[in-house]
Amino acid sequence: MHPALSIIAFTTASGLGYGLAAVLGLGLLDPASVATKIAHFVALALISAGLLSSTLHLGNPQRAWRALSQWRSSWLSREGVMAILTFVPLCIAAYGAIFQSRYLPIAGLLGTLGAAVTVCCTSMIYASLRSVQAWHTPLTPACYLLFAGAGGSLLGLFFVASGGGNVLVLSVLSVVLLVAAWFLKWQWRQRMLSQVPLSTPESATGLGFIGKVKLFERPHFNDNYLTSEMGFRVARKHAAKLARLSVLLGGVVPVAAVVPLLLSGAVTPALTVLLAIVAVLSHAVGVLTERWLFFAEARHAVMNYYGQ
Amino acid sequence: MTSLPSQTTPKKLGLVIDLDVCVGCHACVVSCKEWNTGGYGAALSDQDPYGPDVSGTFLNRIHSFEVTPEGGEVVGEAGAARLIHFPKSCLHCEDAPCVTVCPTGASYKRTDDGIVLVDEDMCIGCGLCAWACPYGAREMDLAAGVMKKCTLCIDRIYNETIPEVDRVPSCVRTCPTNARHFGDLADPGSAVSIMVAERGGMDLMPEQGTRPVNKYLPPRPRKPLAAKAVPAAEDTRGATGFFAWVDDMLDRI
Numbered sequence: 219m220h221p222a223l224s225i226i227a228f229t230t231a232s233g234l235g236y237g238l239a240a241v242l243g244l245g246l247l248d249p250a251s252v253a254t255k256i257a258h259f260v261a262l263a264l265i266s267a268g269l270l271s272s273t274l275h276l277g278n279p280q281r282a283w284r285a286l287s288q289w290r291s292s293w294l295s296r297e298g299v300m301a302i303l304t305f306v307p308l309c310i311a312a313y314g315a316i317f318q319s320r321y322l323p324i325a326g327l328l329g330t331l332g333a334a335v336t337v338c339c340t341s342m343i344y345a346s347l348r349s350v351q352a353w354h355t356p357l358t359p360a361c362y363l364l365f366a367g368a369g370g371s372l373l374g375l376f377f378v379a380s381g382g383g384n385v386l387v388l389s390v391l392s393v394v395l396l397v398a399a400w401f402l403k404w405q406w407r408q409r410m411l412s413q414v415p416l417s418t419p420e421s422a423t424g425l426g427f428i429g430k431v432k433l434f435e436r437p438h439f440n441d442n443y444l445t446s447e448m449g450f451r452v453a454r455k456h457a458a459k460l461a462r463l464s465v466l467l468g469g470v471v472p473v474a475a476v477v478p479l480l481l482s483g484a485v486t487p488a489l490t491v492l493l494a495i496v497a498v499l500s501h502a503v504g505v506l507t508e509r510w511l512f513f514a515e516a517r518h519a520v521m522n523y524y525g526q
Numbered sequence: 527m528t529s530l531p532s533q534t535t536p537k538k539l540g541l542v543i544d545l546d547v548c549v550g551c552h553a554c555v556v557s558c559k560e561w562n563t564g565g566y567g568a569a570l571s572d573q574d575p576y577g578p579d580v581s582g583t584f585l586n587r588i589h590s591f592e593v594t595p596e597g598g599e600v601v602g603e604a605g606a607a608r609l610i611h612f613p614k615s616c617l618h619c620e621d622a623p624c625v626t627v628c629p630t631g632a633s634y635k636r637t638d639d640g641i642v643l644v645d646e647d648m649c650i651g652c653g654l655c656a657w658a659c660p661y662g663a664r665e666m667d668l669a670a671g672v673m674k675k676c677t678l679c680i681d682r683i684y685n686e687t688i689p690e691v692d693r694v695p696s697c698v699r700t701c702p703t704n705a706r707h708f709g710d711l712a713d714p715g716s717a718v719s720i721m722v723a724e725r726g727g728m729d730l731m732p733e734q735g736t737r738p739v740n741k742y743l744p745p746r747p748r749k750p751l752a753a754k755a756v757p758a759a760e761d762t763r764g765a766t767g768f769f770a771w772v773d774d775m776l777d778r779i
């Protein structure tokens with residue numbers, strides 16, 4: 219599948235934003251600290267930027283509101299509805315923190331729940347497609363949720379550290395979620411690499427009863443919408459390298475940066491902030507790489523008609 | 527509404543495509559583009575139409591496949607590789623995944639005849655339906671920003687202002703070899719249903735669970751060339767009458 223920049227940016231930014239919002243909603247940050255107020259703002263900004271960038275690839279964005287109508291059948295519609303509904307508790311919680319220095323538990327917890335459900339809806343857009351076999355697994359939503367949680371915890375950790383608070387809880391949470399996310403992601407990738415294709419040129423043409431089916435001539439000699447949207451191919455050796463790089467940047471580096479924080483008193487406050495920044499940035503680059511591969515490596519069933 | 531019809535539609539209008547007959551001439555591709563660029567909804571645009579990177583929106587495309595049986599490599603013999611031209615357009619699936627993913631309600635399946643359509647005034651051009659279709663039957667029109675697909679020539683088949691013989695999809699009307707047939711596949715007595723029953727009409731990618739309405743008739747088995755005993759040109763033993771006389775004369779010269 220073609221890795222469209224707008225969708226990769228959207229899922230990465232909104233994942234981080236919803237993750238941070240969920241951490242804030244659990245009341246893990248001191249509501250009186252200025253850093254927490256900024257954190258609320260950053261969460262909302264990341265979510266909004268993500269949603270805006272997701273409308274960039276629409277052919278007719280002026281009608282985007284129509285996408286809220288089919289929540290009974292469409293995961294994309296559900297995502298839109300949940301994103302808007304979730305803004306309500308998130309904004310109330312942000313208001314409480316920013317203007318009243320208070321943690322509002324009901325708005326907070328509803329915000330956490332909404333954030334989780336929205337990320338789940340996003341991932342189900344992909345996981346529900348049988349035509350893209352690599353995506354069609356419960357591991358897809360599991361990975362999206364864990365990556366959002368891990369990114370949110372790391373961002374939360376950064377804001378706690380900047381506010382001079384106790385980083386222990388968020389450090390533990392970050393490490394646990396990072397390990398879980400990359401463990402499941404590795405399973406996800408192994409599943410993709412080892413799976414027997416559900417559809418083949420033989421089943422796509424119905425000609426398997428005669429013998430082996432090979433594309434002789436494409437319909438047209440140039441690319442078309444289908445081949446440029448779904449025919450993206452990445453060299454296997456590059457993909458393997460990028461996958462290792464994504465684990466290194468997205469998982470190993472952040473864990474290595476956060477583990478020293480678990481030993482109380484071992485790290486000075488300034489170094490704590492520095493380590494948190496390293497962890498957040500490295501994780502973001504790692505997840506961007508992971509998201510790029512999520513699209514670039516996934517093979518669409520239609521390619522059985524195009525000899526790829 | 528992008529939920530599928532809750533009951534099977536009383537009619538299942540669709541195409542039956544005969545892979546034994548199609549010669550891959552692309553006439554249906556051209557006639558489809560010609561009819562539909564001025565018909566239902568936005569025109570079928572081309573990008574860079576006179577340049578080196580020409581591309582465009584098509585609702586029907588012909589692929590050609592080489593099929594090689596186990597151990598068969600000699601062209602022209604039974605058990606040999608053969609070339610099969612393969613027209614592909616929307617199959618108007620009964621369990622159409624392209625319909626249920628649509629967030630806007632633009633994609634729908636008609637409850638009376640089962641035709642899958644896009645209401646272009648509602649389509650936001652998100653492209654998700656094209657991802658959901660395993661057959662590549664939907665293409666985004668890059669000029670209009672809306673999703674295009676085969677309408678089964680809805681503006682012909684019910685059109686009482688054109689002669690009755692023309693009230694079939696443009697591709698069916700055009701095909702010079704009669705490889706394409708249109709009809710109601712829910713009616714077991716229709717010509718298309720009988721054809722499907724007699725020739726063993728197939729579903730494409732049944733494993734995708736889409737339950738296509740369109741069916742493909744498999745190519746007939748090929749006879750070995752040796753079986754078609756071509757009379758040897760040198761043998762004149764059976765000649766009679768005038769030819770026997772000519773034969774005799776020529777032998778003498």
Ligand code: SF4
Pocket residue numbers: 615616617618619622623624625642658659660661662663664675736
């Ligand atoms: S062939 Fe594709 S576009 Fe047509 S109904 Fe089936 S899934 Fe939808």
Ligand code: SF4
Pocket residue numbers: 627628629630631632633644648649650651652653654655656672673
């Ligand atoms: S491209 Fe249009 S028809 Fe297809 S899913 Fe999006 S809104 Fe629906």
